[in-house]
Amino acid sequence: MLIEPIFKGLLLGFILSISIGPVIFAIIKQSLTNGKRSGYAFVAGVSSSDLALLFICNFFTSLFNIVLNHKATIALAGAGFLLLMGLYTLFFKKLRLENMGMDGVNKNMSIKNLVSSYFSGFLMNTLNPSVFLFWFAWTAAINTSADDTTNPIQYKLVVFGTCLGFVLLSDLIKVFLAGKLRPRLTEKNLLWINRVSGMIILIFSAVLLYSAILIY
Numbered sequence: 500m501l502i503e504p505i506f507k508g509l510l511l512g513f514i515l516s517i518s519i520g521p522v523i524f525a526i527i528k529q530s531l532t533n534g535k536r537s538g539y540a541f542v543a544g545v546s547s548s549d550l551a552l553l554f555i556c557n558f559f560t561s562l563f564n565i566v567l568n569h570k571a572t573i574a575l576a577g578a579g580f581l582l583l584m585g586l587y588t589l590f591f592k593k594l595r596l597e598n599m600g601m602d603g604v605n606k607n608m609s610i611k612n613l614v615s616s617y618f619s620g621f622l623m624n625t626l627n628p629s630v631f632l633f634w635f636a637w638t639a640a641i642n643t644s645a646d647d648t649t650n651p652i653q654y655k656l657v658v659f660g661t662c663l664g665f666v667l668l669s670d671l672i673k674v675f676l677a678g679k680l681r682p683r684l685t686e687k688n689l690l691w692i693n694r695v696s697g698m699i700i701l702i703f704s705a706v707l708l709y710s711a712i713l714i715y
Contacts, residue, residue, distance in 0.1 A: 525623055542620060
C-alpha cells in the first residue's frame with residue numbers, strides 16, 4: 500500500500516515548507532526585489548540543494564546500517580536530532596522579520612542574473628546546518644520505517660519524492676503569491692506557525708523513539 504508513504508511524504512513536506520528559516524524569507528525577498536523569474540530560479544536552486552542533501556544523507560545512513568548493522572542506534576540518533584530540533588523550534592528559535600521591498604515585481608532579469616539567483620538558493624540552503632540536520636534526522640526515521648516493508652526502496656522513493664514535490668510546489672506558490680504573503684508574515688502568525696512545526700516534529704520524534712525501543 501502506498502497510502503502510508505504518501506501520507507508521510509506529504510506531512511514531511513508540510514513541515515519543511517512551513518519551517519521558519521532564512522530560506523522562506525529569501526524566496527519572498529527575491530521575488531519582491533528582483534521579480535518572479537528570479538524567485539523561481541532561487542527556488543530551483545533550493546530544490547536542487549534539497550535533492551543533493553537528501554542523496555548524501557541517504558547514502559551515509561545506508562552505509563552506517565551496512566557497516567554497523569545497528570538500525571536501532573541510527574533510529575535513536577534520528578529521534579535525538581528530531582527531539583532537539585522540535586524543542587529548539589518550539590521554545591528557543593528566534594523569529595526575525597525581514598525588510599522586503601516591492602521594487603522588483605516587474606523587473607526583467609538576464610540569464611546571468613537568473614543563474615546567480617539559482618546558485619544563491621543552492622548555497623543558502625546547502626550551507627545552512629539546520630537543513631542538513633533536518634534531512635539527516637528524517638532520513639534515519641524514514642529508513643527505519645522502510646526496512647520493515649517488503650519494498651524499502653520503493654517506500655523511500657515515494658516518501659521523499661512526495662516530500663520534495665510538495666516542498667517545490669509550496670515554494671513556487673510562495674513566489675507567485677509573494678506580494679500577498681509578505682503583509683501576513685507578522686510576528687504573531689510566525690509564532691503560531693513555529694509552534695505547529697515544533698509540535699509535529701516532537702510527535703515524530705516520540706514515534707521514532709518508540710520504534711527504536713521496540714527494535715532493542
